[in-house]
Amino acid sequence: MATRQSYCPNCGSPLQQNAAFCPNCGTKIISSQPQQQMQPGLYPLAAPSQAPVSTGPYKAVIGVLLIIIILLGVGLYGATSGHLFTGYRYRLANPPSVQSTQPIPAPAALPSSAKTIWNACGASPTQGCSMTANGWREGTIPDTYDYYVYFTSNVSITVYFFTLGQFVQYTVCNGDLTCVTGSYDSLPATISQSTTVFKLAEGCGDYVAIYVASAVGIMKPIVSVDQNPASSPTGYCAQVGAG
CATH class of the missing domain: 1.20.5 (Single alpha-helices involved in coiled-coils or other helix-helix interfaces)
Known part of the structure; x- marks a missing residue:
């Protein structure tokens, strides 16, 4: 391998190999240091992957x-x-008193101004309404109206006039009358109810009529109302602390 010739950086005279000073001008010669070999960078070893834990038993x-x-x-x-x-059992803070159920429903002639609000449960009144044993149908009684009940049936039907609170008690207990507290009006069980009027809604919008069957059968109702607003609260709405 040929030796590379070096020269003095000051005067340009040729230099002997490994000379410390120039023989011509005496300039100190700085020998070039061999370039150090760079070590390759170190990288952290990748952690070995952990074997998956079986979750089968869990x-x-x-x-x-x-x-x-x-x-x-x-x-x-x-x-x-x-x-x-x-x-x-749903409890009432102020159950209806006996006085709040007066006057009781009474037989009456249907006024010519009355309007029928319920006479069918299907497409035609002739089909009637299907009733189940101890099942019932209900309807709200409109405020400021007299409520006229009439029906025929092939099974006995009992009608109850409940306040909204009593109706909740009745439904929560699935038709158990022992859950209903306070006083209420009713019509005795019959298969043919002549026209009877309920008047406590004339000044109170808090009543529901419940029709309860003794067995499976068909009821054909003709229920009507006639507007007759009272000048003051009636029924349960007139009871102190009600509402």
Whole structure:
């Protein structure tokens, strides 16, 4: 391999190999340092990937627990026949008094000005309304109106006149009258109800009429109303602390 000739940077005279000074001008010669080899950069070693943990046993346990919970829920529903709230009773802070039920419903002639509001449950009045054993149909009694009840049926029908609060009690207990507190008016069970008027809604918009059947059958109602507004509150609305 040929040796590279060096020269003095000051005077340009040729220099001997590894000379410290120029023989011509005496200038100190700075020898070039061999370039250090750069070490390659160091990189952190990649962490070995962790083997996935099997979740098979845990999933199996969770699945079994879910099945047990579902079976317990189904068993509870079956044991209670679906009536989870049977024991609950809605309480009235101020139940209707006997005085608030006066005057009681009475037989009356239907005025010519009365309007029929219920005479069918289907396409035609001749089809009547299907009734179930201890089931009922209800309708609100409009405020400032007299309410006229008339029907025929092939099973006995009892009519109850409840305040809205009493109606809630009745429905919460699924038609159990022992849940209804306070006084209320009613029409005795019959298969043929002659025209009878309920007048407590003349000055109170807080009443519902309930038609309860003793067995499966058909009822054909003709229910009418006639406007007759009272000059002051009537029925439950006249009771102190009501509403």
